[in-house]
Amino acid sequence: MPKVVRLRVFQGITGSAGQPAALAKGLRQYGVDARSIIIGDNHFSYAADDVINCSLSDWVSIGRYLAEIVDSYDIFHLHMRPFFYWNPNEFYFPALLDLVLLKAAGKRVCFHFRGSEVRKPSLFRATNRFHYADEDPDRLFKKFNESSQEAYINYISAIADRVFVTDPELQSYVPGSIVIPRYVQPPETVKARPLRGENPVVLHAPSRRGVKGTDFVLAAVEQLKREGHAFEFRLIEGRSNAEALSAIADADILIDQLRIGWYGVLAVEGFALGRTVISYIRPDLIHTFGADPLPLANADPETIIDVLRQHITQRHSREQMARAGREWFEQTHSAEAVMPLLVSHYQDMMLAPKPVDARTVQRLLEYQASLRSGSGWLSILPPALLENVTKFKYVNKNDGMAAAVRSMVRFLSRKLFK
Known part of the structure; x- marks a missing residue:
């Protein structure tokens, strides 16, 4: 496969079973300037090119980080969640709007669904007799309720240039998605022993x-x-x-x-x-x-x-x-199987970006406005998020949603799209 030049790809922002880091490393072997970034905790110590030590709910720090790097990449390949995202069942403003901001900055956005965030319980029950939807281990379906999953999938599908999933099982929950198989390349230091003949x-x-x-x-x-x-x-x-x-x-x-x-x-x-x-x-x-x-x-x-x-x-x-x-x-x-497939999608989307569906963005803003409680809309936010929201001098607890939206968009426009 010919080398690809001047293609800069961001992979992140969670560990996602090590896939962002693995893809970034594999892409570099094909001439793509790719880096993996993890924001927040990394439970299984997955590797990454950079780790940003801040809470995933600290959207002030995350927003400032995004503003710093937005000009450094052509493609943002996001796994499981965007930058602005805190509660998967209640998309408080400005959750999910970073995708629109990236598109407005002329960037291409790939979104990679990876599992529980889109595995809808009704379809899981209908297609798999060994499902665990009713048991709900680790409260996964409580964390990702189906109506929110549906809204999430529809919004991402309307905004992202490409929507990827890891396998045909997940594809059954995300119509129109593209399978990019999982990619791993075990380190050369890991040597597999010969299979045992007895006592395996x-x-x-x-x-x-x-x-x-x-x-x-x-x-x-x-x-x-x-x-x-x-x-x-x-x-x-x-x-x-x-x-x-x-x-x-x-x-x-x-x-x-x-x-x-x-x-x-x-x-x-x-x-x-x-x-x-x-x-x-x-x-x-x-x-x-x-x-x-x-x-x-x-x-x-x-x-x-x-x-x-x-x-x-x-x-x-x-x-x-x-x-x-x-x-x-x-x-x-393998790299020979996955990288050419992924790079071909990158090249295609650079030539023909997908337009943003304005109606979908408007529906999200209307939904976010519905989460407010009178003019004191900030009072309903989770404490950790409220603390970060009020760090902005553009927003205060007495603002109505409309005023907050206007001021926040002005702020983000100045910071991201100068």
């Missing part, structure tokens, strides 16, 4: 137990232990990404998830390191792999015992699956 090591590394189906995994392991099968089981949680990669490299069988309906970054890391991967693929999505056999062992909460037993007891099965997974990685998740 089975690894499960859930980020959220309820989401990944960990209880079903543990029950299957106990059952197979009672049956007398020889294997070692390792459960790791709360480890850094580097520690997780080392654990995968030393395992033989990797159990990713049993309930979502597609595999995640952990599975891709398993493919890359030549491990046998077990994960649940929704039946209606199996055809997206093409005519070849699946590159992973498809298991759900009802079949995990049998599938795990097969790969523990049959060395040939796990070695064959490990080879298929590695081939799938090269075909789908």
Whole structure:
């Protein structure tokens, strides 16, 4: 692929399973000036080119940071959330308006949905019999209610030049989105050991137990232990990404998830390191792999015992699956597969930017105005956000929403689009 010049790409602003950093690094190999930036906490210590140490609710600091960097990039590739975003169920002003400001500055915006923020519970129930929507582990569906998800998806789709998702399962929640497969490139320092012939090591590394189906995994392991099968089981949680990669490299069988309906970054890391991967693929999505056999062992909460037993007891099965997974990685998740696809979208959007849908922006502003309470609209904001809002001399607690909007837009226009 020819080198791309004068294309400057921002990747951020959360860790997002290490994907922004991985994409930035991969893009640099293709001649793109790309950098990854994380703002706020980074629970699993994912790498990034820059880390901005401020709270994700400190929109004054975030806004000033955006003003400083806006001229440094041509494309803003945002993962899961924009810069101005605090409560996923109540988009207080100026939430989401940074996307419009970026477009007004002549920038291109890519938005990459990555999971729970768009996995609508009604569709999840309808398409996946192993869903966890009713259990709501970690209050994910409480955090992202469906009406807000719908509004979020519609707004992003109307503004962004490209809307990406990570896989066909997420694409089923975001009509018109484009799949950019997950990309990983394990460090050269991570060396995968040869697969064991006997007593294989089975690894499960859930980020959220309820989401990944960990209880079903543990029950299957106990059952197979009672049956007398020889294997070692390792459960790791709360480890850094580097520690997780080392654990995968030393395992033989990797159990990713049993309930979502597609595999995640952990599975891709398993493919890359030549491990046998077990994960649940929704039946209606199996055809997206093409005519070849699946590159992973498809298991759900009802079949995990049998599938795990097969790969523990049959060395040939796990070695064959490990080879298929590695081939799938090269075909789908490697730099040679992902980077040309991504760069082609970047080039296309630079030539033909998508116009902003003014009606959608107006609907957002009307919704934000509806959140106010009389003229003292600031009183309803969360305390942390209220503290940051009132740092602006342009806004005070007695302003009505209309006055606040006018003054804030004037401020942002001066700062961002001089």
